[in-house]
Amino acid sequence: MIPDKTELIVAAAFERDLSRIAFDLIAPLYVVSQKTKETMKFKRIASSIKEVGLVEPIVVSRDHKDATRYTLLDGHLRLEVLRDQGATDTQCIISTDDEAYTYNKRISRLATIQEHKMILRALSLGASEERLAKALNVNIRTLQEKKRLLDGICPEAADMLKDKQVALTGFQILKKMKPMRQIEAARLMVTMNKYTINYARSLLAATPDNQLIAGATPKKFTGISREQLDLMERESANLEREVRLVEDSYGVDHLDLILARGYVTKLVSNERITKYLALHHEEFLPEFEKITEREAFAS
Secondary structure (H helix, E strand, O other): OOOOOOOOOOOOOEOOOOEEEEHHHEEOOOOOOHHHHOOHHHHHHHHHHHHHOOOOOEEEEEOOOOOOOEEEEEOHHHHHHHHHOOOOEEEEEEEOOOOOOOHHHHOOOOOHHHHHHHHHHHHHOOOOHHHHHHHHOOOHHHHHHHHOOOOOOOHHHHHHOOOOOOOHHHHHHHOOEOHHHHHHHHHHHHHHOOOOHHHHHHHHHOOOHHHEOOOOOOOOOOOOOHHHHHHHHHHHHHHHHHHHHHHHHHHHHHHHHHHHHHHHHHHHHOHHHHHHHHHHOOOOHHHHHHHHHHHHHHO
């Protein structure tokens, strides 16, 4: 006999169809200031919408008290650009979630290498460099540099940085290093979670001459002697070794800490043990309670 199958009903997070909604019916969560409109990000969005139209619809949710009105969840800058360009309505995705869902915290921003691949794909499909430059709000020269982003970057370093926000100049600095040093520099960037131009320059300055490509000379830092640069090189090498040692034991150490914290939490939750600690080992109890508080906060 075949048992009855229980259907699993999953509620959709969004309404199935796009809806064209007038701006007068949409209430934003915040006002886009004039200062924001002067930023490069806003200008880039404006240029893209003007050149190719709205690619990603804005996201709204229905008002609980009036289903004909909406709250803007995601797309404040896009909505303001459309307003500035004379539009009075737009296609919207309607969320069925009744929470004030923070979409931007869950969006993976386009990384530098991902943008590079997008540009190559668009060019292969027939888009002109001029139109792409207008859509991205950059000049032709910058677009061409983005197109050649990975020329001279070894595959291993590129793979480490494929989802990171590394400036274009950062890749140009890495290109002055030989492949093995590029891998070391990329690993240090990821470990330190630092992808700034200044950090890339410091890695270049700490790179021995024999690990630089022919003709590459790092920028001379005023006030830094050759001895200090040698020290930076040694510290960089030591940090690289320490990182590898930590990577080897990180998983086991993390598991041990989780188990230890769980055990301490069990102890503190036992009233008899807590009383005993308070009477005989009062110096331990506050530390144990701190560990328990951290666990609650982390969850």
